[in-house]
Amino acid sequence: MVTVQTEAIELLKEGHVTTPKGFTAGGIHCGIRKKRRDFGWIYSETPAVAAGVYTMNAFQAAPLKVTKRAIAESNQLQAIIVNAGVANACTGQQGDIDAEEMQQNAASILNIPASYVGVASTGVIGTPLPMDKINTAIQEISITNESAPHHFADAILTTDTVTKQVAVQIEIDGKTITIGGAAKGSGMIHPNMATMLGFITTDAAVEADSLQLALKQTTDKTFNMITVDGDCSTNDMVIVMANGMQENKVLNVSHPQWRLFVDALNMVSEELAKMIARDGEGATKLIEVNVKGAPSQETASQVAKAVISSNLVKTAIYGADPNWGRIVCAVGYSEQPIDPNKVCVAIGEISVVKDGVPVAFNELDGKHYLQQKDITIQVNLQDGPYNATAWGCDLTYDYVKINASYRT
Amino acid sequence: MVTVQTEAIELLKEGHVTTPKGFTAGGIHCGIRKKRRDFGWIYSETPAVAAGVYTMNAFQAAPLKVTKRAIAESNQLQAIIVNAGVANACTGQQGDIDAEEMQQNAASILNIPASYVGVASTGVIGTPLPMDKINTAIQEISITNESAPHHFADAILTTDTVTKQVAVQIEIDGKTITIGGAAKGSGMIHPNMATMLGFITTDAAVEADSLQLALKQTTDKTFNMITVDGDCSTNDMVIVMANGMQENKVLNVSHPQWRLFVDALNMVSEELAKMIARDGEGATKLIEVNVKGAPSQETASQVAKAVISSNLVKTAIYGADPNWGRIVCAVGYSEQPIDPNKVCVAIGEISVVKDGVPVAFNELDGKHYLQQKDITIQVNLQDGPYNATAWGCDLTYDYVKINASYRT
Numbered sequence: 001m002v003t004v005q006t007e008a009i010e011l012l013k014e015g016h017v018t019t020p021k022g023f024t025a026g027g028i029h030c031g032i033r034k035k036r037r038d039f040g041w042i043y044s045e046t047p048a049v050a051a052g053v054y055t056m057n058a059f060q061a062a063p064l065k066v067t068k069r070a071i072a073e074s075n076q077l078q079a080i081i082v083n084a085g086v087a088n089a090c091t092g093q094q095g096d097i098d099a100e101e102m103q104q105n106a107a108s109i110l111n112i113p114a115s116y117v118g119v120a121s122t123g124v125i126g127t128p129l130p131m132d133k134i135n136t137a138i139q140e141i142s143i144t145n146e147s148a149p150h151h152f153a154d155a156i157l158t159t160d161t162v163t164k165q166v167a168v169q170i171e172i173d174g175k176t177i178t179i180g181g182a183a184k185g186s187g188m189i190h191p192n193m194a195t196m197l198g199f200i201t202t203d204a205a206v207e208a209d210s211l212q213l214a215l216k217q218t219t220d221k222t223f224n225m226i227t228v229d230g231d232c233s234t235n236d237m238v239i240v241m242a243n244g245m246q247e248n249k250v251l252n253v254s255h256p257q258w259r260l261f262v263d264a265l266n267m268v269s270e271e272l273a274k275m276i277a278r279d280g281e282g283a284t285k286l287i288e289v290n291v292k293g294a295p296s297q298e299t300a301s302q303v304a305k306a307v308i309s310s311n312l313v314k315t316a317i318y319g320a321d322p323n324w325g326r327i328v329c330a331v332g333y334s335e336q337p338i339d340p341n342k343v344c345v346a347i348g349e350i351s352v353v354k355d356g357v358p359v360a361f362n363e364l365d366g367k368h369y370l371q372q373k374d375i376t377i378q379v380n381l382q383d384g385p386y387n388a389t390a391w392g393c394d395l396t397y398d399y400v401k402i403n404a405s406y407r408t
Numbered sequence: 409m410v411t412v413q414t415e416a417i418e419l420l421k422e423g424h425v426t427t428p429k430g431f432t433a434g435g436i437h438c439g440i441r442k443k444r445r446d447f448g449w450i451y452s453e454t455p456a457v458a459a460g461v462y463t464m465n466a467f468q469a470a471p472l473k474v475t476k477r478a479i480a481e482s483n484q485l486q487a488i489i490v491n492a493g494v495a496n497a498c499t500g501q502q503g504d505i506d507a508e509e510m511q512q513n514a515a516s517i518l519n520i521p522a523s524y525v526g527v528a529s530t531g532v533i534g535t536p537l538p539m540d541k542i543n544t545a546i547q548e549i550s551i552t553n554e555s556a557p558h559h560f561a562d563a564i565l566t567t568d569t570v571t572k573q574v575a576v577q578i579e580i581d582g583k584t585i586t587i588g589g590a591a592k593g594s595g596m597i598h599p600n601m602a603t604m605l606g607f608i609t610t611d612a613a614v615e616a617d618s619l620q621l622a623l624k625q626t627t628d629k630t631f632n633m634i635t636v637d638g639d640c641s642t643n644d645m646v647i648v649m650a651n652g653m654q655e656n657k658v659l660n661v662s663h664p665q666w667r668l669f670v671d672a673l674n675m676v677s678e679e680l681a682k683m684i685a686r687d688g689e690g691a692t693k694l695i696e697v698n699v700k701g702a703p704s705q706e707t708a709s710q711v712a713k714a715v716i717s718s719n720l721v722k723t724a725i726y727g728a729d730p731n732w733g734r735i736v737c738a739v740g741y742s743e744q745p746i747d748p749n750k751v752c753v754a755i756g757e758i759s760v761v762k763d764g765v766p767v768a769f770n771e772l773d774g775k776h777y778l779q780q781k782d783i784t785i786q787v788n789l790q791d792g793p794y795n796a797t798a799w800g801c802d803l804t805y806d807y808v809k810i811n812a813s814y815r816t
Contacts, residue, residue, distance in 0.1 A: 125733030319812030325533030404727030
C-alpha cells in the first residue's frame with residue numbers, strides 16, 4: 001500500500017486499529033478454532049465515545065444486543081472483545097447469558113464498568129459459546145505496551161484469506177488525528193450488513209451524536225454497499241471508538257473541519273469494505289459498480305446493488321465475458337424509475353451501451369480488460385444528479401466449493 | 409406423469425398446448441440457432457380471449473410491447489409466434505420495427521388481423537433479429553391438422569434441457585374444459601418474471617377482465633415465485649388464450665365454478681413453474697420452500713423468496729448439508745416483520761429450529777434427505793394465517809460453468 005494524499009487525507013502505508021494514540025490490541029488462540037487465533041480485544045487507555053451500526057437481520061445475535069445496550073448506556077466503550085468460530089446467534093436465552101458473562105468477565109479483568117465493554121462474535125450459527133475457552137481467553141487479555149494489532153486482525157477472521165487493516169491521518173485544529181480500522185468478512189456478505197465486523201478507532205475527540213451520525217452515513221456508502229453473495233448475516237456490526245487523546249476541539253457537525261473528519265472516516269470504511277469485497281469467498285476479482293445520473297440517492301444505490309449482486313453479471317465477469325446484456329438486465333430489474341432509453345454502460349473505459357442500445361466495441365478488448373483483478377463498471381442513467389458506488393466480486397467455482405461444504 | 413385427481417382437477421398423463429379443442433401448434437428450425445428448432449407458433453381456429461402478464465424489468469423487450477398492444481386492442485389473440493436465440497431486447501427502434509414486421513407478416517399468412525397476433529422472443533440480448541430467417545419461417549407456419557405441440561415446446565427453449573408441457577381437465581357446466589400449457593426458462597429466473605415464457609391455452613369461454621385477473625393472481629403464486637439465480641429478464645411473459653370452443657356458460661368471477669377454473673389454471677401454472685425451477689441451469693435438485701403462519705401475504709411471499717434465493721442455502725443443499733443456520737439467516741434478512749423467537753424450520757420432515765433456537769436432530773438423516781432430488785423446507789412464523797410457496801434449485805459448479813461462458 002503506498003502513501004496517498006487525497007486532498008488532506010493521508011492513507012498510511014501500514015495502519016492498524018492501534019495506530020491512533022492510546023489504543024492497544026491483541027489476539028490469541030483459545031481453542032474455538034482448530035489452529036487459528038480466535039479471540040481478540042481492543043482496549044483504550046481512557047473511555048472512548050462510541051457509536052455502532054448493526055445488522056438489519058431480524059435475528060440479531062446475542063453479542064449485538066449486549067453491545068448495543070452498552071453503548072446506549074453512556075455512549076462510551078473502553079474495550080471490545082471478539083471471538084471467532086462461534087457466532088452466538090440463534091442460541092436463545094443461554095446465548096444472551098453467555099454474551100453478558102463475556103462482557104462482565106472482561107470488565108472485571110480490565111477493572112472497568114461492564115457497560116464500557118463491547119462484545120462481538122462471528123462464526124457458526126446456533127452453537128453455544130464454549131464459555132470455558134472464552135473465560136480462559138479473557139484472563140489472558142493483555143493491555144501492556146506489547147500491542148499486537150495484527151493478532152487482533154487475525155483473531156476475528158473466519159473464511160477470510162487475509163487480514164483487513166487500514167489507517168489514515170488528517171490535521172484537525174493543528175493536531176494530527178488518526179483513524180484506524182480492522183474488519184473481517186468474506187462470505188455471507190451483502191448490504192445491509194453481511195457477516196462482517198468492523199472496528200474503527202480514533203484519537204480524535206468527537207461528540208457522541210455526531211459520531212453516530214457520521215458512522216451511519218459512512219456505513220451506508222461503504223459497508224452497506226458491498227456484496228459477495230447476497231446473503232446478510234445475523235452478526236454484523238461496525239463499532240467506532242473515539243478516545244479524544246489528541247485533545248482537539250471536540251468534533252461535531254458544527255466543527256469547521258467536520259467534513260474532513262467524515263471524509264477520513266469514509267476513506268477508512270471504504271478501504272476496509274473493498275478489502276472485504278476483494279476477499280469474497282472464491283473471488284478472483286474486485287468489482288466496482290459506479291452509478292451516476294440517478295434521479296435520487298435511493299435509485300443510484302439500488303441500481304448499483306442490483307448490478308453488483310447479479311449472479312449472471314458475476315459469473316460473466318469470472319469468465320471474462322463483456323456481457324453488457326446482463327448488466328443492462330440487472331439495471332432494469334432494480335425496480336427503480338429509470339428510462340431505458342437513457343441508460344449508458346461502460347466496462348472499464350469501454351463504452352458498450354449508449355442510450356439504451358448497444359454500441360459496437362472490440363470484444364477482445366473487453367475480454368482482456370475483464371481478465372484483470374480490478375474491474376469497474378460504469379452506469380449512467382442520465383436522469384439526475386445522484387450517484388453511488390457498490391463493490392463485490394465474481395462468482396466462481398470456488399464459491400460453490402467453499403459453501404457446499406462449510407458449516408455456518 | 410401419472411393421472412392425478414386433485415379435488416375435481418385431473419392432471420393429464422400427457423398434456424400440451426394443443427390438448428384443448430381448436431388449438432394447433434408447431435415449431436421448426438429456421439437457422440437462428442445452430443441446430444435446434446427455434447421458431448414456433450400456436451394458432452386457434454377461432455379468435456380467443458387473451459390476457460398477458462409481463463416482466464417488471466424496466467427494459468421490456470420489443471416483442472412484449474407489440475403483444476401488449478395487441479391484447480389491449482381487443483382482448484383477443486388468434487395466434488402467437490415465438491423465436492428463440494435472439495431476444496430482440498435493447499435493440500432500439502429497429503427492434504420495434506422488426507417485432508411489428510413479425511406480427512404483420514404472420515397475420516398476412518394466417519389471414520387474420522395483426523392485432524390478433526402475439527409475438528415473443530427469447531435469447532441473446534442486444535442482437536437484432538435475423539429478419540430474413542424469421543420471415544422465411546413465417547411462410548412455413550402450418551395450421552393443418554398435423555399439429556406438433558412438442559415441436560412448439562422445443563422451439564421456444566434456450567438453455568433448458570427439457571421441454572415443459574402440461575394439461576389439466578375440469579368439468580364446467582357439464583362440459584369438459586381443458587387447460588394446456590408450455591413454458592421455457594432455465595437461467596435468469598427470478599420473481600418478478602425471469603426469462604421465462606409461458607403459453608397457456610384453454611377451450612373454455614372466459615370473459616376478458618376475469619381472465620386477466622385470474623392470470624395475474626395465478627402468476628403471482630407460481631411463475632413469480634420461482635428463482636434460479638436471482639436475475640430477472642427483459643423478455644418474460646405469460647399469455648393465456650381462451651377460445652371458448654367448449655361453449656360453456658362464459659366464465660367470469662361471478663360464475664359458480666369460477667374457483668374451480670382458477671384452481672385449474674393455477675395447477676397448470678404451478679406445474680410449469682416447478683418444471684422451470686427443476687431445470688434451472690446446473691440444477692440437481694428442485695427445492696420448495698413453504699412458509700406458513702405469516703402476518704401478511706407479503707411477508708409470507710418475501711420470506712419464501714428470501715430463502716429460495718439465498719446463494720448460501722442453495723449451495724448448502726447442493727452439498728447435502730442440513731445447514732439450518734443459513735435458512736434462518738435468510739428468513740431474517742427478508743426485511744419482514746418477524747419475531748425471531750417464534751420461527752420454526754423443518755428440512756423435509758426433520759424439525760431443525762423451534763421457536764428461534766435449534767433443536768437436536770440426526771445430521772446424517774438430514775444429509776440423506778438432502779441427497780434426494782426433491783427438497784422441501786418448511787418455515788413456520790407462528791404469527792398469522794398467511795402462507796406462500798416458492799420454488800428454486802441448488803447452486804452448483806455447473807451453474808457457474810454455464811454462465812461463465814454463455815453469451816446472453
